[in-house]
Amino acid sequence: MKKRPLILVTNDDGITAPGIRALISVMKTIGDVVVVAPDSPQSGMGHAITIDSTLYVEQVKVDDGSQVEYSCSGTPADCVKLAIREKLDRKPDLCVSGINHGSNSSINVIYSGTMSAAIEAGIEGIPAIGFSLLDYKWSANFEASKSYVKTITENVLKHGLPNGVVLNVNLPNLPKEDIKGIKVCRQARANWVEEFDKRKTPSGKDYYWLSGRFVNLDGGEDTDEWALENGYVSVVPVQFDLTAHHYIQNLNSWNLNDTETNSA
């Protein structure tokens, strides 16, 4: 690579989270780093964007180094949009999001602010990767993740990614010597079985806390869940063309226009 790549870094745990600090430290060894990240945690925000509210962006200095950093009042997707349109001189060569405190494997990709930032960059035609460590704690240890983050990032810069594809990388919460390597995977068919914890306010009104159990329904050994359970870093290529192309033919056989319509 002749000149240093321009790398946009964001996340959904907020700009002061240890996970984004670890990610910045790796990216500085690869390129020039600009950070635009939420000023507060945004987990579970999915692909939310701020339509009916104002957005603030402020240059900040969180820790030492050459990176330029902005703190933003919006969601991860807002951060990427604002970075591209307002804060960067040129289109970045790469966008990385994370390292998330907690898994974004299997169906979690749908709820993930970390991945929504990567997808937003992908929509803009920027190669993008979301990184997540399987430890939701603020005190999570990101040291073992760093060399894998670097390897995967360097490969994306070298090979590029096709239009419409971004990477979802999850890292097992293991000491480095116990990590077996990197596996390219598909998203496991798994879901959450919600359990609502019903309580009463001091004044007697019912309210709920959302909680749940994660259930992997997918026995395949080519899934991200399998890889992570077996000590591998999982890499899933993710697309944002959500069309179920395989089902179009079937839907056409319904002959929707021939159906007798009883007016409602």
Place this chain on the structure above:
Amino acid sequence: MKKRPLILVTNDDGITAPGIRALISVMKTIGDVVVVAPDSPQSGMGHAITIDSTLYVEQVKVDDGSQVEYSCSGTPADCVKLAIREKLDRKPDLCVSGINHGSNSSINVIYSGTMSAAIEAGIEGIPAIGFSLLDYKWSANFEASKSYVKTITENVLKHGLPNGVVLNVNLPNLPKEDIKGIKVCRQARANWVEEFDKRKTPSGKDYYWLSGRFVNLDGGEDTDEWALENGYVSVVPVQFDLTAHHYIQNLNSWNLNDTETNSA
């Protein structure tokens, strides 16, 4: 169908929106209706869920009829989860979301609270449809939409939908006589070119409003954008396995485990 189907209705514009009222009126001609919908507008919420905050659900009566209705403080995805776990005696036969005030065609599916509710139901194995009218106004006229909503819903109840597929239906904002019929489509490759409107608060601090122009980059005549521009109702089958299966082989050729790792 021997017995009347149980239909869960939700949306992202809020339980009092004219769009959900129109949807409820159609669904009552087909089955038994339970409504669990947000107590306030949730547009642009993507697939957000409420993890770190309390949820309130209250039985309400918005207008006359046999439907049972609950207003919920959460997101559309929360509404579906709460309905299934706490408010319905049995798994519903169908979940419908909408009718959204405004388009959820092409890339808008990613940001859509309406579609996130349908996807959430799909994850639970419930056939699900999101409906959207291409008129964002509160005063939008849903009359012309009703017979199409009914036809598509009856077909889904008749044929079912395979695991992992939900429908994204968009309705053109046209008088009934100008609607040409229903087209099964793929998601157009289109995106938003954001323009941030930068302003100053009375005290002199910069802030932004997100705005933008919709740009369709896709010349195909098999897309939802083409169908809508040409007077058709668009039906896109949507999947929530986001794996870019076609790219797995390519990623494997990167030989990520052979890459020399420079420790970060």
